[in-house]
Every structure is written in C-alpha cells, then in structure tokens.
Amino acid sequence: MILVHHLADSRSQRLLWLLEELGLDYTIKRYERDPATMLAPSALKQLHPLGKAPLLQDGDLVLAETGAIFEYLLDTYDTGHRLRPPAGSAERRDFTYWLHYAEGSAMPPLLLKLVFSMLPRRAPALVRPLVRSIAAKAQSSFIDPQLKTHFDFIEASLTKGGWFLGSGFSAADIMMSFPLEAAASRGHNASLYPATRHYLSAIHARPTYRRALERGGTYAYSPA
Incomplete structure (x- = not known):
C-alpha cells in the first residue's frame, strides 16, 4: 500500500x-x-x-x-504512457524539461519574492526602514524582472495548446500547478496572463484534482 x-x-x-x-x-x-x-x-x-x-x-x-x-x-x-510520453520521443524530452523546470527555475524567484516581502515586518523596528528599502530595491531591480521573464515564457508555452505538452494533459501539468497556483494566490502577475488563467481553470475543473483536494484537506493555493 x-x-x-x-x-x-x-x-x-x-x-x-x-x-x-x-x-x-x-x-x-x-x-x-x-x-x-x-x-x-x-x-x-x-x-x-x-x-x-x-x-x-x-x-x-x-x-x-x-x-x-x-x-x-x-x-x-504509468505503463500505458497516459501521463508521460514514451522514452526517446521529442515530447518526452519536453516533459522532462517541464518536470524539472517547476522546481529548478520557476520556484526560486517566487521563493525570493516571498522572503523579501516578509523581511521588513520581521526586522527589528530600529532597522525596519532600511530593511524595507533594501527589500524593495531587490524586488524591483531583480526579482520582479525575473518573475516577468518566467511568466512570459510560461504564457507563450501555454498559448500553443493550453497544456505544457502539445499532445495534451500530462504529469508535467501536475508538476507545474504549484508554482502557478502559488504565484496567483500571492497576487503576482501570473494570473494576469490569459493562457495561464485558462490553464489554472482547466486543472481546477478536473475531477481527479477535486478528489485529491477532498483527500488532502485544506489547500490555500487553490480556489477550487
């Protein structure tokens, strides 16, 4: 079991x-x-x-x-390759890319955004104005441009067919759900892109997604 x-x-x-x-x-x-x-x-x-x-x-x-x-x-x-393309195929290479992109590239700037947004209120009162200024500069000069680059890239990929692989829904979409849900729930501009919004709506409508929510309990990153 x-x-x-x-x-x-x-x-x-x-x-x-x-x-x-x-x-x-x-x-x-x-x-x-x-x-x-x-x-x-x-x-x-x-x-x-x-x-x-x-x-x-x-x-x-x-x-x-x-x-x-x-x-x-x-x-x-997944012996029938329902959720992952067969080994050696071009789509399998794309699948592997998105599987690792989710944590290797998409999540780090989101985590940095979270950390730097929390720094001022966790700093001692005496240095809080300085920390606030440093955190704002780090976000505006580095983190936010990085997030825009990634969101633009993701949006262009989803515009091609609604899912991260051209053949349709795959486990890569499951893997990519967390960074995009986290971004949308924190008010980042991932939710402003139409193809990304459509993707989020599509995954939230899947019966399997909803059953997982029922099994797992409260999940703050999803409106479902």
Whole structure:
C-alpha cells in the first residue's frame, strides 16, 4: 500500500493529484504546519533528515523530492504512457524539461519574492526602514524582472495548446500547478496572463484534482 506523508498547504498536494490520475490506492498521513514558524513539524524528521514533505512510502521504499517521486510512480505504474510520453520521443524530452523546470527555475524567484516581502515586518523596528528599502530595491531591480521573464515564457508555452505538452494533459501539468497556483494566490502577475488563467481553470475543473483536494484537506493555493 502506498502511504503519502502529506503536509498541509504544500507541494505534496500535487502528489495526491498524481495518484488520483493514476487511479492508485493510497493512504494519507497528514501533518500540520507549526503555527508560529509555518514550517513542517519535527515529526517529519523521523522519516527523512530534511523533515520536509512530500514523502512517499511504497512498501519498504521511502522517497523524498516531488520530481523524484513523480518519476518513480510514472516508471512503476504509468505503463500505458497516459501521463508521460514514451522514452526517446521529442515530447518526452519536453516533459522532462517541464518536470524539472517547476522546481529548478520557476520556484526560486517566487521563493525570493516571498522572503523579501516578509523581511521588513520581521526586522527589528530600529532597522525596519532600511530593511524595507533594501527589500524593495531587490524586488524591483531583480526579482520582479525575473518573475516577468518566467511568466512570459510560461504564457507563450501555454498559448500553443493550453497544456505544457502539445499532445495534451500530462504529469508535467501536475508538476507545474504549484508554482502557478502559488504565484496567483500571492497576487503576482501570473494570473494576469490569459493562457495561464485558462490553464489554472482547466486543472481546477478536473475531477481527479477535486478528489485529491477532498483527500488532502485544506489547500490555500487553490480556489477550487
């Protein structure tokens, strides 16, 4: 039996969605964030040294990192290539790109935006004006232009057919859901692009997406 160690309001919601798309039986152990730090609870460190979610247990196997978990599940259970193109095809190369782009390229500027937006209110009162000025400069001169470059790139890709692969919906769309949902929920301009808005509406309408929400519980990044 597959067991998912699932952290509320986190990337692990994508894993539940993938399992629903694959039609696999699984159970969930849900963890709540520390209300003071909003970090994962220390209990997850008993399962993996980094103490982060998601974690997948399949028999004796324990896997961390969403991309690695996706590849394992697709290798093991997607034998009909419903959610990933066959090896050696041009679309498989595109698929692999988007699978790793989600965390390797899309998420870092979003994380920087979050960190620099939080810095002023967490700084001591005496230096808060200086920290606010430095944070604003970092966002306007570097982070925001980086975000625009990525959103422009994503929008151009989605304009070609509505999904990240030309053949239609794939697990790459599941992987890409979190950075775009996170961006939209935080008021970034990802939601201002029409093809990106259509993509978000399309994934939220999928029955498998909605079943994953029902199984996983509250997920702040989705309006569904």
